[in-house]
Amino acid sequence: xxxxxxxxxxxxxxxxxxxxxxxxxxxxxxxxxxxxxxxxxxxxxxxxxxxxxxxxxxxxxxxxxxxxxxxxxxxxxxxxxxxxxxxxxxxxxxxxxxxxxxxxxxxxxxxxxxxxxxxxxxxxxxxxxxxxxxxxxxxxxxxxxxxxxxxxxxxxxxxxxxxxxxxxxxxxxxxxxxxxxxxxxxxxxxxxxxxxxxxxxxxxxxxxxxxxxxxxxxxxxxxxxxxxxxxxxxxxxxxxxxxxxxxxxxxxxxxxxxxxxxxxxxxxxxxxxxxxxxxxxxxxxxxxxxxxxxxxxxxxxxxxxxxxxxxxxxxxxxxxxxxxxxxxxxxxxxxxxxxxxxxxxxxx
Amino acid sequence: xxxxxxxxxxxxxxxxxxxxxxxxxxxxxxxxxxxxxxxxxxxxxxxxxxxxxxxxxxxxxxxxxxxxxxxxxxxxxxxxxxxxxxxxxxxxxxxxxxxxxxxxxxxxxxxxxxxxxxxxxxxxxxxxxxxxxxxxxxxxxxxxxxxxxxxxxxxxxxxxxxxxxxxxxxxxxxxxxxxxxxxxxxxxxxxxxxxxxxxxxxxxxxxxxxxxxxxxxxxxxxxxxxxxxxxxxxxxxxxxxxxxxxxxxxxxxxxxxxxxxxxxxxxxxxxxxxxxxxxxxxxxxxxxxxxxxxxxxxxxxxxxxxxxxxxxxxxxxxxxxxxxxxxxxxxxxx
Numbered sequence: 001x002x003x004x005x006x007x008x009x010x011x012x013x014x015x016x017x018x019x020x021x022x023x024x025x026x027x028x029x030x031x032x033x034x035x036x037x038x039x040x041x042x043x044x045x046x047x048x049x050x051x052x053x054x055x056x057x058x059x060x061x062x063x064x065x066x067x068x069x070x071x072x073x074x075x076x077x078x079x080x081x082x083x084x085x086x087x088x089x090x091x092x093x094x095x096x097x098x099x100x101x102x103x104x105x106x107x108x109x110x111x112x113x114x115x116x117x118x119x120x121x122x123x124x125x126x127x128x129x130x131x132x133x134x135x136x137x138x139x140x141x142x143x144x145x146x147x148x149x150x151x152x153x154x155x156x157x158x159x160x161x162x163x164x165x166x167x168x169x170x171x172x173x174x175x176x177x178x179x180x181x182x183x184x185x186x187x188x189x190x191x192x193x194x195x196x197x198x199x200x201x202x203x204x205x206x207x208x209x210x211x212x213x214x215x216x217x218x219x220x221x222x223x224x225x226x227x228x229x230x231x232x233x234x235x236x237x238x239x240x241x242x243x244x245x246x247x248x249x250x251x252x253x254x255x256x257x258x259x260x261x262x263x264x265x266x267x268x269x270x271x272x273x274x275x276x277x278x279x280x281x282x283x284x285x286x287x288x289x290x291x292x293x294x295x296x297x298x299x300x301x302x303x304x305x306x307x308x309x310x311x312x313x314x315x316x317x318x319x320x321x322x323x324x325x326x327x328x329x330x331x332x333x334x335x336x337x338x339x340x341x342x343x344x345x346x347x348x
Numbered sequence: 349x350x351x352x353x354x355x356x357x358x359x360x361x362x363x364x365x366x367x368x369x370x371x372x373x374x375x376x377x378x379x380x381x382x383x384x385x386x387x388x389x390x391x392x393x394x395x396x397x398x399x400x401x402x403x404x405x406x407x408x409x410x411x412x413x414x415x416x417x418x419x420x421x422x423x424x425x426x427x428x429x430x431x432x433x434x435x436x437x438x439x440x441x442x443x444x445x446x447x448x449x450x451x452x453x454x455x456x457x458x459x460x461x462x463x464x465x466x467x468x469x470x471x472x473x474x475x476x477x478x479x480x481x482x483x484x485x486x487x488x489x490x491x492x493x494x495x496x497x498x499x500x501x502x503x504x505x506x507x508x509x510x511x512x513x514x515x516x517x518x519x520x521x522x523x524x525x526x527x528x529x530x531x532x533x534x535x536x537x538x539x540x541x542x543x544x545x546x547x548x549x550x551x552x553x554x555x556x557x558x559x560x561x562x563x564x565x566x567x568x569x570x571x572x573x574x575x576x577x578x579x580x581x582x583x584x585x586x587x588x589x590x591x592x593x594x595x596x597x598x599x600x601x602x603x604x605x606x607x608x609x610x611x612x613x614x615x616x617x618x619x620x621x622x623x624x625x626x627x628x629x630x631x632x633x634x635x636x637x638x639x640x641x642x643x644x645x646x647x648x649x650x651x652x653x654x655x656x657x658x659x660x661x662x663x664x665x666x667x668x669x670x671x672x673x674x675x676x677x678x679x680x681x682x
Binding site: 191317 | 489506619638642
């Protein structure tokens with residue numbers, strides 16, 4: 001019976017764990033290797049939490065991030081995006097759906113209106129104010145990203161948490177439950193994420209909800225893997241043994257002792273997933289699985305709508321595309337620098 | 349080695365089995381059931397009932413699933429609602445085009461990404477390093493279909509350097525042997541066909557390469573940096589080995605192992621990424637057909653193609669695992 005890399009780890013001492021990990025990484029099948037990479041992050045962060053230098057792991061990481069230009073750039077981008085998204089109704093000068101200037105734009109004659117004093121980013125193909133659509137679109141895009149990430153996070157954490165808790169505390173029976181859950185997770189991991197999202201989206205029909213669910217579902221296996229790995233590496237620690245010796249009930253150990261100490265890698269991944277979710281949502285919109293109501297301003301939908309006019313009015317596509325790219329870049333920079341700040345191996 | 353391969357092949361069964369259940373449930377859940385997809389909208393209730401019976405849809409779900417599974421195993425994935433031809437035939441008709449595209453993308457990604465990542469690691473902190481890291485972050489964050497559109501508008505429509513659609517220019521004659529245009533052209537020495545096909549592959553290949561290129565660059569850089577800090581590299585340098593020897597035999601050889609794995613994972617996902625690229629360039633491969641199938645709600649094609657793409661993804665990664673064990677003596681010794 002093949003075992004997954006991290007299910008072997010509970011028996012290993014922390015010293016041999018690193019070496020064992022690189023070795024297993026080369027022997028295990030591919031989807032497990034993808035998994036092993038995720039698990040490594042989980043373990044690295046787990047190992048840090050008992051540093052005992054007084055300052056907490058998070059505090060240390062934030063101190064490191066304050067000096068990193070990557071992290072600062074990411075944080076600024078994300079902050080601006082969040083501010084625009086949250087206060088968009090106050091910022092947007094016009095209604096995003098009103099075709100107030102409809103008589104000035106003729107897509108079939110290639111007549112578009114570029115930036116001008118009253119419309120900062122010009123008009124779209126139906127004579128709607130592009131700036132207002134971008135600003136309101138930021139809010140929708142944020143919602144898509146957040147909901148998709150939440151779907152992946154909640155279901156992934158639920159599956160991974162149950163698997164991890166069962167494996168650590170459930171004895172032989174628990175390890176079987178863990179094994180069964182991980183089989184399902186590995187199956188999901190064996191599919192390319194975009195294909196998984198397309199499958200789910202085609203299953204429930206095109207809508208914005210579809211996009212959020214589909215993109216979220218594709219992230220479930222990653223979150224599940226991460227949390228399970230972190231929980232298993234926490235499971236060997238003395239405080240768990242102490243709690244068990246004191247007669248604390250298993251579910252309480254899992255929920256109040258192990259889980260809070262295992263959330264680090266999951267939080268890092270959430271930041272990165274926000275970026276992926278926004279990009280994947282745009283791809284699903286482009287495939288026609290997104291919101292069928294194109295009135296609704298959302299960057300992915302706007303981008304796929306604007307492709308038709310790319311040769312005559314490229315700015316219609318460039319604005320939402322830039323919005324997506326810059327926002328995704330912001331979340332990626334933030335997530336990557338957070339991961340680097342927390343990874344002792346990359347710290348030099 | 350043989351046992352390893354057999355065991356890995358056996359591990360495919362639960363994965364594909366689970367996927368078949370997923371696809372079966374999907375077909376069951378279609379609005380109104382499959383008979384609505386097959387019959388015209390104005391069909392009577394009796395016609396629907398008859399079709400249900402003839403398709404075995406009045407049987408218990410378990411029986412239906414087993415029948416579905418039996419058809420799949422026999423290679424019967426149903427017929428396309430658009431063309432009326434078997435799904436399997438449609439797949440293999442389009443496979444060579446996508447394969448050529450994927451190989452082009454991978455070649456671009458590896459030939460640029462490996463040296464770039466290596467140089468970025470060697471000159472850490474320089475402008476080159478900064479550009480490589482920034483560029484690869486940008487590559488990951490750019491929606492592939494947008495990049496494809498930009499490439500098409502700029503290089504095909506505005507500058508006219510490359511053709512903007514299809515596999516070959518209209519009117520060019522070629523001898524078909526294998527379905528692989530470039531390969532056939534080389535075999536029959538029709539160099540004009542080869543040139544034309546390569547020109548058609550350039551832009552979609554570049555668009556499809558964007559994500560693998562970014563990932564390979566970043567992975568190579570990280571991996572080389574890690575290996576350069578290893579004790580054995582310092583030892584090799586200290587005992588006076590030639591710099592080139594240390595770089596190739598010690599650093600590169602060890603640094604490339606994780607990159608090989610990444611290449612495998614990426615190669616599998618290229619077939620999924622092709623959906624986005626091919627549709628932009630009207631490239632007649634698997635991806636554009638899936639795109640049309642999503643628009644037309646051609647469910648047999650969607651389920652069949654997803655099953656086949658997933659199978660290929662898994663098989664490609666099996667090949668990577670095998671090649672990996674050939675590359676790394678530590679795995680071989682086991």
